[in-house]
Amino acid sequence: MKKTYKSFFLVPVLTACCALGTFVSNAQTVTDYEARIKEKNIKLIKPVAPIANYVKAVQVGNLVYLSGHGPDKPEGGQIIGKVGSDLTIEQGKEAARLTGISLISTLKGFLGGDLNKVKRVVKLLGMVNCGPEFGQQPMVINGCSDLLVEIFGENGKHARSAVGMGSLPNNIAVEIEMIVELK
């Protein structure tokens, strides 16, 4: 009698487990960032090694801190100049997108080639090389923020600051550092 009761009890539990299994499997389909990068034809680059006593990324617990990256051009070199004078806002935004691609490329290498390990993007510090009168830093940094949401969807939405620097290394147009949470 008791055994029969137990069996009846097992049915809904197993059903719930199956349902959960399907749900989890669906969720994984939704977060296949590697597939999305291919779909959207986003071309990652081969990350450049740092030339000093630092590293491009450090993991602590499930957080990855990425060093400040610049607008690396696919053909090599970087986009240089001050946004608002040497470069238009659109060009600055494109520089921020390239900076985002550089960050994602480093992250992919750091994660052994698998961006699906990413849980979410946590934080950006978006630094724009510009003169003292420039005020459109958020529009510029959107180039990177939009890319992150294109790849990671809702999990790509992050806290951020978008600010104007007096100068940046080798006069690059944009520098961005990023914190990412892993699954």
Added chain:
Amino acid sequence: MKKTYKSFFLVPVLTACCALGTFVSNAQTVTDYEARIKEKNIKLIKPVAPIANYVKAVQVGNLVYLSGHGPDKPEGGQIIGKVGSDLTIEQGKEAARLTGISLISTLKGFLGGDLNKVKRVVKLLGMVNCGPEFGQQPMVINGCSDLLVEIFGENGKHARSAVGMGSLPNNIAVEIEMIVELK
């Protein structure tokens, strides 16, 4: 017999629970940040939604990363201008205080209206919009630091940097980002 034993056992347990209840309730009185905001007549604002692909706050574990906020005036608009030329140090300090109020307002919304969930303020990056000769960034950012200690007491004391930016979005006087630890 067994029942009697149980009842006897319950007495000290219930007493201990009551004592614990009083203790917890006392502890909550000390850290009732909501009450302190009312006492000190600090007027929070309705947070403005971000206008791009980012969010005002992201939680990872028990840390909340808040995006860079600006000096939002209670009546709408923001305090603009370079501290040290367009604005005095005192006006800059007041801008930093308004930035702090904006950060706390966002945090309160993020925490479902309950700032008592805060354990401590961890870190500020305080960015002052100013010319190349300005050197009083710490005095300016004190406007925010003092507010945090006014509200959170010892738990409001944080690590910080207070630095001078070449420019800030829409020429706002101050931008501050904050990391907070939750209980």
Added chain:
Amino acid sequence: MKKTYKSFFLVPVLTACCALGTFVSNAQTVTDYEARIKEKNIKLIKPVAPIANYVKAVQVGNLVYLSGHGPDKPEGGQIIGKVGSDLTIEQGKEAARLTGISLISTLKGFLGGDLNKVKRVVKLLGMVNCGPEFGQQPMVINGCSDLLVEIFGENGKHARSAVGMGSLPNNIAVEIEMIVELK
């Protein structure tokens, strides 16, 4: 008989424990940062207390967030001036090294005098006081990065940004904030 077996069994176990003991002790020798500081004759300073409502370091979990520090001279005072105009790159690099010494000095005090509690350096934000045309921020911040690797070896390698600020407090040449992971 059984006892004899046990004794035989104990021999390799004890041997393994001894070997492990030696290994751990060797590992500790390798990461004796306190000894390395003495060996390399790096002179730490007495940390200056902050003069406002903030603290020099905050611990959250096993992370320590250190406030922005400046280039404190051993004899008192700080190195001031803009790198690239008032100061050469070499002088800027020396300022970054002094800033690193100031950070390590604060960290040592925070850790009750024992830098061997450090697991690794996680992240630097290296801010150089310079004019809009300066582009050698990474070379300047290397002064701090090199010091960290000198003390902590591989565990001193960190993620970092090295950027140009329009201005810094009291015109100091360099300001650096740091995140450290504890064992």
